[in-house]
Amino acid sequence: MFGRIAGRYDLANRLLSCGMDLSWRRRLVGAASRAKPGAILDLATGSGDVALALGRAISGAHVTGMDFCLPMLAQAEKKKAAAGDKAYPNVRFEPGDGLSLPLPDKTFDVVTIAFGLRNMADRHRSLTEMHRVLRPGGRLLVLEFSQPKPPFRALYLFYLRHILPILAGWITADRQAYVYLNKTIEDFPGPQKLSEEIVRAGFKTASAQRMTLGVVALHEAVS
Numbered sequence: 001m002f003g004r005i006a007g008r009y010d011l012a013n014r015l016l017s018c019g020m021d022l023s024w025r026r027r028l029v030g031a032a033s034r035a036k037p038g039a040i041l042d043l044a045t046g047s048g049d050v051a052l053a054l055g056r057a058i059s060g061a062h063v064t065g066m067d068f069c070l071p072m073l074a075q076a077e078k079k080k081a082a083a084g085d086k087a088y089p090n091v092r093f094e095p096g097d098g099l100s101l102p103l104p105d106k107t108f109d110v111v112t113i114a115f116g117l118r119n120m121a122d123r124h125r126s127l128t129e130m131h132r133v134l135r136p137g138g139r140l141l142v143l144e145f146s147q148p149k150p151p152f153r154a155l156y157l158f159y160l161r162h163i164l165p166i167l168a169g170w171i172t173a174d175r176q177a178y179v180y181l182n183k184t185i186e187d188f189p190g191p192q193k194l195s196e197e198i199v200r201a202g203f204k205t206a207s208a209q210r211m212t213l214g215v216v217a218l219h220e221a222v223s
């Protein structure tokens with residue numbers, strides 16, 4: 001499904017979130033920078049926005065952007081190439097499945113995943129894999145849609161169910177993809193429940209910060 005919408009994915013993100021996705025990703029990159037990492041995995045990297053932003057913000061870190069969708073990775077490589085050979089010497093993109101990462105144990109200081117955990121077919125297994133590839137004391141940062149509280153929730157759900165699929169259909173010519181994506185947003189756990197799931201996957205601590213009235217949350221966990 002992501003292969004079908006890869007070419008229009010960035011444009012859809014910008015328009016459907018009214019540009020707010022940029023500031024959500026900036027918060028994620030800021031939190032990753034504070035950990036002063038040497039090696040970062042950006043899982044479900046998609047078109048590479050987070051991996052490239054991490055490469056820019058933390059020039060001393062090696063960033064691996066990984067995704068199993070080759071057309072999305074092609075978009076990421078295109079952006080990297082457009083910036084010139086020398087712009088991102090510390091960022092590389094690799095294919096790989098988040099449910100069975102082709103990476104050795106205890107390799108990364110930070111794992112980031114933006115709007116990707118929701119799409120993993122088995123959330124517990126992907127969290128366990130992220131825990132496996134983190135060094136002890138390493139950090140997991142999950143940026144994901146969350147559950148806004150009433151009364152704003154009703155307005156938000158109206159936008160998700162009735163307006164967003166129409167707009168997304170115009171932008172990507174694939175309305176069905178966004179009907180599915182909206183369902184994954186509605187079904188996704190709120191901050192408390194997701195923090196508990198993260199701890200069940202082996203992390204020592206997990207906490208969450210809500211953003212934009214709870215539309216999105218940034219989870220931080222220590223392995």
Ligand SMILES: C[S@@+](CC[C@H](N)C(=O)[O-])C[C@H]1O[C@@H](n2cnc3c(N)ncnc32)[C@H](O)[C@@H]1O
Binds near residue numbers: 002046068113115121
């Ligand atoms: C909504 S996009 C997010 C892309 C990017 N992180 C961003 O911030 O825009 C979700 C991504 O998760 C990827 N994905 C879903 N399941 C995956 C898996 N099992 N392994 C690797 N990537 C996966 C999809 O291919 C897609 O690129």
